[in-house]
Amino acid sequence: MTGKVTRVQVDGVPPEDRFGRWTALLAESIMPMTVDSQYADRFTGRVTSLQQGRTDLMMFASLPLSGERTLTHIRRADSEAYFLGMVHGSPIGLEQRRNNAFLQAGDMALFDTRNPLVYAFQDQGRQSRLTLIRLPRSAVPLPDRRTNALLGTRLPTGTATGALLTSYLSGLRANASRCGDEELLRLGAVGFDLVSAFLAAQTDSPAVLSAETRHQVLLARVLVHIDHQLADPELGPVSIAERHHISVRLLHQLFRRRPRSVSATIRWRRLERTRADLSDPRLRHLTIGEIAFRQGFRHPADFSRAFRAAYGLPPSEYRRTAPDPTSTLTPDADPTQAP
Numbered sequence: 001m002t003g004k005v006t007r008v009q010v011d012g013v014p015p016e017d018r019f020g021r022w023t024a025l026l027a028e029s030i031m032p033m034t035v036d037s038q039y040a041d042r043f044t045g046r047v048t049s050l051q052q053g054r055t056d057l058m059m060f061a062s063l064p065l066s067g068e069r070t071l072t073h074i075r076r077a078d079s080e081a082y083f084l085g086m087v088h089g090s091p092i093g094l095e096q097r098r099n100n101a102f103l104q105a106g107d108m109a110l111f112d113t114r115n116p117l118v119y120a121f122q123d124q125g126r127q128s129r130l131t132l133i134r135l136p137r138s139a140v141p142l143p144d145r146r147t148n149a150l151l152g153t154r155l156p157t158g159t160a161t162g163a164l165l166t167s168y169l170s171g172l173r174a175n176a177s178r179c180g181d182e183e184l185l186r187l188g189a190v191g192f193d194l195v196s197a198f199l200a201a202q203t204d205s206p207a208v209l210s211a212e213t214r215h216q217v218l219l220a221r222v223l224v225h226i227d228h229q230l231a232d233p234e235l236g237p238v239s240i241a242e243r244h245h246i247s248v249r250l251l252h253q254l255f256r257r258r259p260r261s262v263s264a265t266i267r268w269r270r271l272e273r274t275r276a277d278l279s280d281p282r283l284r285h286l287t288i289g290e291i292a293f294r295q296g297f298r299h300p301a302d303f304s305r306a307f308r309a310a311y312g313l314p315p316s317e318y319r320r321t322a323p324d325p326t327s328t329l330t331p332d333a334d335p336t337q338a339p
Contacts, residue, residue: 005176005184009046019043022062029058030083030132031113032073037065038123050176052188055195056134059173064090064128066120074114080137082112082147084195086169089129091122096152106166108155110199112137115151131169133191141196146203161198168194171224190216218244219254223265230270233296237262270295271310274303278319288315 008025010018019040026035029049037043045062087103094101094109095118101109111117114137121128140147157166168191172179179187222240229235240262241248255262273295277283283291289300292315297303307315 004051006049011044032077033067033069035067039063053185054139055188055192058132061127061129064121064123069117078113082135084110084133086131089127094119099152101154110150131173150202159201161201165194165198171220230296233298
């Protein structure tokens with residue numbers, strides 16, 4: 001089994017068919033419902049779906065809409081699933097099992113396919129964005145009576161597991177395109193454990209995150225931090241450990257099963273960023289040294305040696321060839337394998 005990323009965008013469909021296509025997409029990916037929108041005649045929307053083993057994660061962005069799932073829908077089809085949603089854009093009102101929730105950006109709520117549901121995104125002149133993680137009802141290690149009490153309620157995210165889950169969902173939404181198939185499966189296992197622990201905390205059920213899950217979530221946060229701080233020449237194991245309040249020893253343990261060490265990962269990602277910048281025609285006004293410095297390389301000579309060792313030609317020659325920015329240059333060797 002491998003993970004899989006699927007992207008669908010209805011903007012390429014004729015305007016008169018877009019909303020019908022979107023309604024069919026919701027029925028297929030979530031559950032059949034009656035859906036309406038004041039923008040039905042000019043609807044736009046896109047969804048990215050990640051198949052991750054026991055969980056599926058879906059990231060929606062569209063114009064505001066509303067929907068209702070009735071007993072008639074349920075009798076026709078019930079996939080026996082829970083959905084945990086996190087709001088990123090305009091607020092959404094949600095009602096299920098006589099519970100009501102008004103969710104704003106950063107809020108989470110749980111709903112299922114077994115009970116009638118009503119929802120409506122608030123039209124505030126901005127796009128509606130929602131991340132949903134799907135869990136088979138049979139796989140959730142909690143009693144139905146306890147999870148049913150949570151349906152249609154705003155779930156507090158100020159707890160430790162809530163903060164971890166929020167970070168996980170936001171990070172995966174931002175970095176899904178960088179994940180390989182096997183990595184998607186590993187992250188899916190992390191997500192399942194996090195959701196289970198988060199829901200258990202809401203029901204006072206005993207559930208503890210495994211050390212492996214905690215370490216994988218921490219590693220994901222570290223990798224995002226590295227990407228954001230590449231321009232800082234001081235970025236290294238010590239600064240990263242201090243930023244995440246862990247020891248340098250634990251940081252190195254997190255990278256033990258990865259192909260590159262902490263320092264090698266930093267250098268490799270810097271090389272990839274400079275490679276992309278060198279092929280970008282919009283940056284032709286910058287010197288090679290300026291491009292290297294933008295990505296955290298202090299000394300042009302060191303950068304040139306590392307670039308040539310990685311890609312088989314000096315950065316000046318690479319830039320002159322002006323390859324298509326979307327093409328991929330496979331390194332002849334990876335000099336960053338050593339710590």
